Amino acid sequence: MVVIHGYFGRCLPNWLNLGATLPNLRDIDIVECACFEVLPMLGQLPNLHRLVIRGAFSVERVGEEFMQGDTKSKDPIVQTISGSARPAFPKLNSLSVQEMPNWKEWQWNKGQPAMPKLKELFIQTCPELRSLPEGLLLLATSLEFLQIFSADKLITLENIPSIKDIRVVSNPNLARISNLPSIGHIYIENCPNLKDVTNPKALRTMVLGDYEMEFLPDYLTTIMVHKLIIWCDEELLLKIVNQEESGSEWNKFKHISKVKIGTEDESLHATYQKTPFSFTTNVNASSDEV
Incomplete structure:
Protein backbone atom coordinates (compact mmCIF):
# COMPACT_ATOMS: atom_id res chain seq x y z
CA MET A 1 0.00 0.00 0.00
CA GLU A 144 -22.62 -2.61 -8.92
CA PHE A 145 -22.48 -0.05 -6.08
CA LEU A 146 -22.61 3.74 -6.40
CA GLN A 147 -22.71 6.24 -3.55
CA ILE A 148 -22.89 9.98 -4.18
CA PHE A 149 -22.84 12.38 -1.25
CA SER A 150 -23.02 16.16 -1.51
CA ALA A 151 -22.70 16.66 -5.26
CA ASP A 152 -24.69 19.90 -5.35
CA LYS A 153 -24.68 20.41 -9.14
CA LEU A 154 -25.61 16.86 -10.09
CA ILE A 155 -29.04 16.76 -11.76
CA THR A 156 -29.46 13.25 -13.17
CA LEU A 157 -28.28 9.70 -12.55
CA GLU A 158 -29.22 7.43 -15.40
CA ASN A 159 -28.18 4.80 -17.94
CA ILE A 160 -25.99 2.56 -15.77
CA PRO A 161 -27.03 -0.97 -16.79
CA SER A 162 -24.97 -2.93 -14.24
CA ILE A 163 -25.73 -0.97 -11.07
CA LYS A 164 -27.49 -2.92 -8.31
CA ASP A 165 -27.25 -0.65 -5.27
CA ILE A 166 -27.31 3.16 -5.33
CA ARG A 167 -27.15 5.60 -2.42
CA VAL A 168 -27.68 9.33 -2.93
CA VAL A 169 -27.33 11.63 0.07
CA SER A 170 -27.58 15.43 0.33
CA ASN A 171 -27.70 16.15 -3.39
CA PRO A 172 -30.00 19.20 -3.40
CA ASN A 173 -30.47 19.51 -7.18
CA LEU A 174 -30.76 15.85 -8.12
CA ALA A 175 -33.99 15.64 -10.13
CA ARG A 176 -34.03 12.26 -11.85
CA ILE A 177 -32.88 8.67 -11.35
CA SER A 178 -33.69 6.52 -14.36
CA ASN A 179 -32.77 3.59 -16.58
CA LEU A 180 -31.07 1.41 -13.99
CA PRO A 181 -32.45 -1.96 -15.14
CA SER A 182 -30.51 -4.10 -12.65
CA ILE A 183 -31.09 -1.98 -9.55
CA GLY A 184 -32.22 -3.87 -6.45
CA HIS A 185 -31.74 -1.29 -3.70
CA ILE A 186 -32.08 2.51 -3.64
CA TYR A 187 -31.23 4.72 -0.65
CA ILE A 188 -32.33 8.36 -0.93
CA GLU A 189 -31.64 10.90 1.82
CA ASN A 190 -32.06 14.67 1.72
CA CYS A 191 -32.60 15.02 -2.02
CA PRO A 192 -35.54 17.44 -1.89
CA ASN A 193 -35.80 18.14 -5.64
CA LEU A 194 -35.88 14.53 -6.75
CA LYS A 195 -39.08 14.28 -8.81
CA ASP A 196 -38.60 11.28 -11.06
CA VAL A 197 -37.48 7.78 -10.10
CA THR A 198 -38.15 5.42 -12.99
CA ASN A 199 -39.55 2.10 -11.88
CA PRO A 200 -36.97 -0.68 -12.41
CA LYS A 201 -38.37 -4.23 -12.39
CA ALA A 202 -35.60 -5.59 -10.17
CA LEU A 203 -36.13 -3.11 -7.33
CA ARG A 204 -36.60 -4.84 -3.98
CA THR A 205 -35.94 -2.19 -1.34
CA MET A 206 -36.15 1.60 -1.22
CA VAL A 207 -35.13 3.73 1.75
CA LEU A 208 -36.30 7.35 1.76
CA GLY A 209 -35.09 9.74 4.44
CA ASP A 210 -35.88 13.44 4.73
CA TYR A 211 -36.77 15.13 8.00
CA GLU A 212 -37.85 18.36 6.32
CA MET A 213 -40.33 17.02 3.76
CA GLU A 214 -43.94 18.02 4.39
CA PHE A 215 -45.42 15.45 1.99
CA LEU A 216 -44.28 12.16 0.53
CA PRO A 217 -42.89 12.51 -3.02
CA ASP A 218 -45.28 11.79 -5.89
CA TYR A 219 -42.86 9.38 -7.58
CA LEU A 220 -43.73 6.79 -4.93
CA THR A 221 -47.04 6.20 -6.76
CA THR A 222 -45.17 4.65 -9.71
CA ILE A 223 -42.56 2.70 -7.75
CA MET A 224 -43.16 -1.06 -7.69
CA VAL A 225 -40.91 -2.03 -4.82
CA HIS A 226 -41.30 -4.93 -2.41
CA LYS A 227 -40.30 -2.97 0.72
CA LEU A 228 -40.28 0.76 1.40
CA ILE A 229 -38.69 2.35 4.47
CA ILE A 230 -39.40 6.01 5.19
CA TRP A 231 -37.64 8.18 7.77
CA CYS A 232 -39.44 11.48 8.37
CA ASP A 233 -40.28 13.97 11.09
CA GLU A 234 -43.05 13.53 13.61
CA GLU A 235 -45.40 15.92 11.81
CA LEU A 236 -45.47 13.93 8.58
CA LEU A 237 -45.79 10.62 10.42
CA LEU A 238 -48.77 11.95 12.37
CA LYS A 239 -50.32 13.21 9.16
CA ILE A 240 -50.10 9.73 7.61
CA VAL A 241 -51.46 8.00 10.71
CA ASN A 242 -54.39 10.40 11.10
CA GLN A 243 -55.38 10.18 7.43
CA GLU A 244 -55.65 6.38 7.56
CA GLU A 245 -56.39 4.64 4.25
CA SER A 246 -58.40 7.44 2.69
CA GLY A 247 -55.70 10.13 2.78
CA SER A 248 -53.62 11.48 -0.06
CA GLU A 249 -50.35 10.35 1.55
CA TRP A 250 -51.67 6.81 1.83
CA ASN A 251 -52.42 6.77 -1.90
CA LYS A 252 -48.72 7.20 -2.59
CA PHE A 253 -47.64 3.95 -0.95
CA LYS A 254 -50.61 1.64 -0.36
CA HIS A 255 -49.82 -0.37 -3.53
CA ILE A 256 -46.43 -1.39 -2.03
CA SER A 257 -46.23 -4.77 -0.29
CA LYS A 258 -44.48 -3.66 2.92
CA VAL A 259 -43.89 -0.17 4.32
CA LYS A 260 -42.17 1.00 7.48
CA ILE A 261 -42.32 4.65 8.57
CA GLY A 262 -40.43 6.10 11.51
CA THR A 263 -38.91 9.17 13.08
CA GLU A 264 -35.15 9.62 13.32
CA ASP A 265 -34.86 8.19 16.84
CA GLU A 266 -37.49 5.51 16.06
CA SER A 267 -39.54 6.62 19.06
CA LEU A 268 -42.56 6.87 16.74
CA HIS A 269 -43.17 4.38 13.99
CA ALA A 270 -45.77 2.63 11.87
CA THR A 271 -45.80 -0.47 9.68
CA TYR A 272 -48.09 -1.35 6.80
CA GLN A 273 -48.63 -4.59 4.90
CA LYS A 274 -50.76 -4.78 1.79
CA THR A 275 -51.69 -8.50 1.81
CA PRO A 276 -53.07 -9.59 4.16
CA PHE A 277 -53.81 -6.03 5.19
CA SER A 278 -52.34 -4.82 8.46
CA PHE A 279 -51.37 -1.48 9.91
CA THR A 280 -49.71 -1.07 13.29
CA THR A 281 -48.31 1.98 15.03
CA ASN A 282 -47.27 3.19 18.45
CA VAL A 283 -48.72 6.62 17.62
CA ASN A 284 -52.02 7.50 19.28
CA ALA A 285 -54.16 8.78 16.44
CA SER A 286 -55.42 12.21 17.36
CA SER A 287 -58.71 13.79 16.50
CA ASP A 288 -56.79 16.98 15.78
CA GLU A 289 -55.67 17.09 12.14
CA VAL A 290 -51.97 17.79 11.72
Missing part, protein backbone atom coordinates in the same frame (compact mmCIF):
# COMPACT_ATOMS: atom_id res chain seq x y z
CA VAL A 2 1.20 3.52 -0.83
CA VAL A 3 -0.05 6.68 0.92
CA ILE A 4 0.83 10.07 -0.56
CA HIS A 5 -0.17 12.60 2.11
CA GLY A 6 0.21 16.37 2.03
CA TYR A 7 2.56 16.51 -0.98
CA PHE A 8 2.94 20.20 -1.91
CA GLY A 9 3.81 19.89 -5.62
CA ARG A 10 1.43 20.55 -8.50
CA CYS A 11 1.87 16.98 -9.71
CA LEU A 12 3.88 13.92 -8.85
CA PRO A 13 7.58 14.17 -9.81
CA ASN A 14 8.60 12.50 -13.07
CA TRP A 15 10.97 10.14 -11.33
CA LEU A 16 8.12 8.58 -9.34
CA ASN A 17 7.04 6.07 -11.96
CA LEU A 18 4.77 3.84 -9.91
CA GLY A 19 3.92 1.60 -12.84
CA ALA A 20 7.56 0.69 -13.44
CA THR A 21 8.76 0.49 -9.85
CA LEU A 22 5.73 -1.03 -8.11
CA PRO A 23 3.94 -3.30 -10.59
CA ASN A 24 2.30 -5.31 -7.78
CA LEU A 25 0.87 -2.29 -5.96
CA ARG A 26 -2.75 -2.92 -4.93
CA ASP A 27 -3.78 0.11 -2.81
CA ILE A 28 -3.11 3.86 -3.11
CA ASP A 29 -4.35 6.71 -0.93
CA ILE A 30 -3.73 10.26 -2.21
CA VAL A 31 -4.67 12.52 0.71
CA GLU A 32 -4.63 16.32 1.10
CA CYS A 33 -2.43 17.02 -1.88
CA ALA A 34 -4.05 20.43 -2.13
CA CYS A 35 -1.70 21.82 -4.81
CA PHE A 36 -2.29 19.07 -7.37
CA GLU A 37 -3.68 20.65 -10.55
CA VAL A 38 -4.03 17.30 -12.31
CA LEU A 39 -4.37 13.82 -10.92
CA PRO A 40 -1.45 11.48 -11.52
CA MET A 41 -1.74 9.00 -14.36
CA LEU A 42 -2.16 5.77 -12.43
CA GLY A 43 -4.03 3.79 -15.06
CA GLN A 44 -0.88 1.89 -16.01
CA LEU A 45 -0.70 0.10 -12.66
CA PRO A 46 -1.54 -3.50 -13.61
CA ASN A 47 -2.62 -4.74 -10.16
CA LEU A 48 -4.18 -1.68 -8.55
CA HIS A 49 -7.38 -2.77 -6.79
CA ARG A 50 -8.27 0.21 -4.59
CA LEU A 51 -7.75 3.95 -5.09
CA VAL A 52 -8.73 6.76 -2.69
CA ILE A 53 -8.31 10.44 -3.63
CA ARG A 54 -9.19 12.93 -0.91
CA GLY A 55 -8.58 16.66 -0.59
CA ALA A 56 -7.23 17.46 -4.08
CA PHE A 57 -8.64 20.97 -3.74
CA SER A 58 -7.04 22.50 -6.85
CA VAL A 59 -8.21 19.89 -9.37
CA GLU A 60 -10.96 21.26 -11.64
CA ARG A 61 -10.92 18.65 -14.38
CA VAL A 62 -10.15 14.93 -14.50
CA GLY A 63 -9.31 13.95 -18.05
CA GLU A 64 -7.11 11.81 -20.25
CA GLU A 65 -4.06 12.20 -18.03
CA PHE A 66 -5.88 10.08 -15.45
CA MET A 67 -8.16 7.84 -17.50
CA GLN A 68 -6.07 6.73 -20.44
CA GLY A 69 -4.03 3.56 -20.50
CA ASP A 70 -0.36 3.72 -21.36
CA THR A 71 -0.83 3.05 -25.06
CA LYS A 72 2.75 4.02 -25.98
CA SER A 73 4.55 1.81 -23.51
CA LYS A 74 6.73 -1.06 -24.75
CA ASP A 75 6.71 -2.63 -21.31
CA PRO A 76 5.06 -6.10 -21.48
CA ILE A 77 3.34 -5.29 -18.17
CA VAL A 78 1.26 -2.74 -20.05
CA GLN A 79 0.62 -4.77 -23.18
CA THR A 80 -1.79 -7.65 -23.63
CA ILE A 81 -0.70 -10.93 -25.16
CA SER A 82 -2.00 -9.80 -28.53
CA GLY A 83 0.18 -6.69 -28.38
CA SER A 84 -2.66 -4.19 -28.13
CA ALA A 85 -2.87 -1.81 -25.20
CA ARG A 86 -4.95 -3.03 -22.28
CA PRO A 87 -7.53 -0.82 -20.55
CA ALA A 88 -6.51 1.69 -17.94
CA PHE A 89 -6.98 0.52 -14.35
CA PRO A 90 -7.44 -3.09 -15.49
CA LYS A 91 -8.03 -4.54 -11.99
CA LEU A 92 -9.39 -1.54 -10.09
CA ASN A 93 -12.23 -2.72 -7.87
CA SER A 94 -12.96 0.32 -5.68
CA LEU A 95 -12.61 4.04 -6.41
CA SER A 96 -13.31 6.76 -3.82
CA VAL A 97 -13.11 10.47 -4.65
CA GLN A 98 -13.70 12.84 -1.72
CA GLU A 99 -13.48 16.52 -0.81
CA MET A 100 -12.71 17.99 -4.21
CA PRO A 101 -14.66 21.26 -4.01
CA ASN A 102 -13.49 22.64 -7.38
CA TRP A 103 -13.87 19.49 -9.47
CA LYS A 104 -16.27 20.36 -12.29
CA GLU A 105 -15.65 17.88 -15.09
CA TRP A 106 -14.78 14.22 -15.42
CA GLN A 107 -13.87 13.51 -19.03
CA TRP A 108 -13.87 9.87 -20.02
CA ASN A 109 -15.19 9.22 -23.48
CA LYS A 110 -16.40 5.90 -24.79
CA GLY A 111 -13.24 5.44 -26.82
CA GLN A 112 -11.08 5.06 -23.70
CA PRO A 113 -11.40 1.52 -22.30
CA ALA A 114 -10.86 1.62 -18.53
CA MET A 115 -11.95 0.16 -15.21
CA PRO A 116 -13.55 -3.03 -16.55
CA LYS A 117 -13.60 -4.59 -13.04
CA LEU A 118 -14.73 -1.56 -11.06
CA LYS A 119 -17.46 -2.63 -8.61
CA GLU A 120 -17.68 0.28 -6.13
CA LEU A 121 -17.62 4.02 -6.76
CA PHE A 122 -17.83 6.59 -3.95
CA ILE A 123 -18.11 10.32 -4.69
CA GLN A 124 -18.30 12.57 -1.65
CA THR A 125 -18.29 16.35 -1.17
CA CYS A 126 -17.68 17.30 -4.78
CA PRO A 127 -20.21 20.14 -5.03
CA GLU A 128 -19.26 21.36 -8.52
CA LEU A 129 -19.38 17.99 -10.32
CA ARG A 130 -22.22 18.17 -12.86
CA SER A 131 -22.39 14.69 -14.34
CA LEU A 132 -20.84 11.26 -14.58
CA PRO A 133 -18.78 10.62 -17.72
CA GLU A 134 -19.97 8.68 -20.74
CA GLY A 135 -17.11 6.21 -20.43
CA LEU A 136 -18.14 5.21 -16.92
CA LEU A 137 -21.71 4.55 -18.01
CA LEU A 138 -20.70 2.47 -21.03
CA LEU A 139 -17.43 0.78 -20.11
CA ALA A 140 -17.47 0.13 -16.35
CA THR A 141 -19.63 -2.92 -16.93
CA SER A 142 -18.92 -4.47 -13.51
CA LEU A 143 -20.05 -1.44 -11.50
